[in-house]
Amino acid sequence: MKILLPVAGKGTRLRPHTHTKAKSLVHVAGKTVLEHIVSRLLPLDATEYLFITDDNGGQVRDYMDAAFPTLNCRYVVQKERQGPAHAVALAMPFIEPGEDLLIVFNDTIFDADLTLIHALCADCDGLIYSKEVEDYQRFGVNVIRDGLIVDMVEKPDTLVSKLAQVGLYYLKDGVRFMRYLQETISACETVKGEYYLPAVFMRMIRDGRRFKAPEIDAWLDCGTPETLLQTNSYLLAGRHHNHGEVIDSVLIEPVHIEKGAVVRGSILGPNVSIAAGSVVEASILKNSIVNGNSVVTNIILHDSILGDSVHLLGSTRRMNIGDHSLIEMQD
Numbered sequence: 001m002k003i004l005l006p007v008a009g010k011g012t013r014l015r016p017h018t019h020t021k022a023k024s025l026v027h028v029a030g031k032t033v034l035e036h037i038v039s040r041l042l043p044l045d046a047t048e049y050l051f052i053t054d055d056n057g058g059q060v061r062d063y064m065d066a067a068f069p070t071l072n073c074r075y076v077v078q079k080e081r082q083g084p085a086h087a088v089a090l091a092m093p094f095i096e097p098g099e100d101l102l103i104v105f106n107d108t109i110f111d112a113d114l115t116l117i118h119a120l121c122a123d124c125d126g127l128i129y130s131k132e133v134e135d136y137q138r139f140g141v142n143v144i145r146d147g148l149i150v151d152m153v154e155k156p157d158t159l160v161s162k163l164a165q166v167g168l169y170y171l172k173d174g175v176r177f178m179r180y181l182q183e184t185i186s187a188c189e190t191v192k193g194e195y196y197l198p199a200v201f202m203r204m205i206r207d208g209r210r211f212k213a214p215e216i217d218a219w220l221d222c223g224t225p226e227t228l229l230q231t232n233s234y235l236l237a238g239r240h241h242n243h244g245e246v247i248d249s250v251l252i253e254p255v256h257i258e259k260g261a262v263v264r265g266s267i268l269g270p271n272v273s274i275a276a277g278s279v280v281e282a283s284i285l286k287n288s289i290v291n292g293n294s295v296v297t298n299i300i301l302h303d304s305i306l307g308d309s310v311h312l313l314g315s316t317r318r319m320n321i322g323d324h325s326l327i328e329m330q331d
Contacts, residue, residue, distance in 0.1 A: 002095060002174065003046040004103045006087040007034070008054035008078040021308070022056035024106040025063055026228065027291050029235035030256035030273050033222045034060070035067055036109045036235070043115050044102070049073045050094055052087045083194025089185060092178045101174035103197075105167030109231060111218035117170050124148070124210035126177070128201065129168035131219040139164035140198055142213040149211040152198040154191075166219050169197065180204050225305055232289055233271040244274065252286070283314070 007024045024034040031039075038049075049071055053060050057075050064073050076090045088103060095101060102117070112129065121127055128149060130142050141161040143151035153160050171177040181200045189199040201211060220234055221227035236254035244261035251257075252269030260276035267284045274280060277293035288304040290296060296306065299314030306312060 001044055001046045001100050001102060002048045002050060002091075003041055003044065004050045004052070004088060004091050004101060005037070005106060006052040006078075006084060006103070007060055007106045008052055008057075008081075008087055022053075022059045023222075025059060026222065027273065027275050027289060028109075028222060028228055028232045029239075030241065030258055030275075032063065032067075033106060033109060034063065037104060037106060038064075038068060038071075040110065040112075041102075041104065041114065044117075046102070047072065047099075048094070050091045051075045052078050052090050054078055081194075083190070083196055085181060085184065085195035085197045085200060088197065089178070089181050089195075092182065095174040095178055097175050099174045101171045101177060103169040103171070108167050109220040109222060109235070110166060110168055110216045111220075112168070112214075112216035116214075120212060120214050121170060121172055124212050125172050125204070126201075126209070126211045127170040128211055128213050129166050129170075129216050130163040130213040131166050131216055132162045133164045134162065136162045136164060141165065144213060147212065149201075149205065149213050151205075152202055154198065163213055163215070164219075165198075166216060168216070177204070180207075228305065229271075229287060229289065229303060232273055233287065236271055236273070244276075 007022060025032045051060055051073060053075055054077065057077055061075055064071065074094060078087050078090055084105065117127065128142060133139060136159065137155055137157065140152060140154045141156060142149045142163045142165060143153060143161045144163065180203050184200045184203055185195055205211060220231040222231055236256055238254065240253040240255060242251065242255065242257045243259040244257040244263065246257065247264045249263045249265060250267045254271060255269040256273045257263060258274060258276040261274045262279045263274065264281045266280050266282060268280065269286060271287045272285050273289045275290060275292040278290050280290065280296045282298045283296050284300045286302045288301050290306045291308045293308055294306050294310040297313045299312055
């Protein structure tokens with residue numbers, strides 16, 4: 001099996017955290033998004049990881065070399081932005097006959113047992129992993145009949161299905177899939193000038209190819225600051241890891257403090273992640289992420305994300321308050 005990870009894209013919904021950093025390298029629950037994803041792929045023993053990158057590709061390469069030095073990785077640069085299907089097509093020269101292919105987009109951390117892929121796909125041509133959602137109008141959904149996908153509808157106005165596509169695709173025959181992808185691009189089947197994978201899959205389905213839509217256990221969006229904090233909370237649930245130096249502080253579970261971080265005279269939690277090299281002092285933080293090499297002093301934070309090498313310095317107050325006073329200090 002080869003695994004294809006399109007990690008290009010500016011991550012505009014995550015700005016300012018992606019102004020200088022690849023969106024897959026943003027931290028959540030003590031790891032980068034990319035580490036969460038790749039760790040879930042390791043049981044598949046893939047022969048090669050194919051990364052489709054943009055001009056931040058050097059960051060991704062350096063990270064993978066450091067975090068997963070034994071993996072066989074290849075990097076291809078997407079110089080023109082023509083949509084996700086165009087990004088996938090750039091891997092075409094590297095897919096050999098007889099190879100199966102797993103495509104994993106990097107806005108989402110998933111929980112699913114991928115070792116079941118071959119059993120699930122024994123009597124079909126591919127898997128388009130899905131998750132049932134209530135706000136189906138926001139997503140592309142799979143329409144199922146007799147256990148197989150018969151249609152795909154992008155952001156439906158009426159209820160045709162609640163099975164949203166989650167950006168995780170398995171193709172039993174990678175070369176055949178790439179051939180259909182090339183046909184779709186040659187036919188200029190675009191949406192607002194960009195190429196998308198549903199057009200490729202529908203072309204295959206019309207030719208009699210069979211796809212199933214297995215549900216994943218959890219779909220954790222990392223595409224916006226709000227959903228990143230929600231994912232941080234989900235991943236920290238039941239986990240309380242302190243690998244750093246904590247002095248005269250209170251930790252309210254769950255909290256993740258990486259080795260090399262220092263917390264002094266503070267209250268942290270719940271749902272707080274502190275990355276290596278950061279120092280938090282005389283502060284109160286809850287539901288927040290502090291990335292590497294940052295300094296936080298004399299401040300109260302909630303629902304916040306701090307990038308790398310941030311210095312956030314507040315101030316203490318001196319007060320002389322008499323009896324029966326009411327002091328309200330608004331944000």
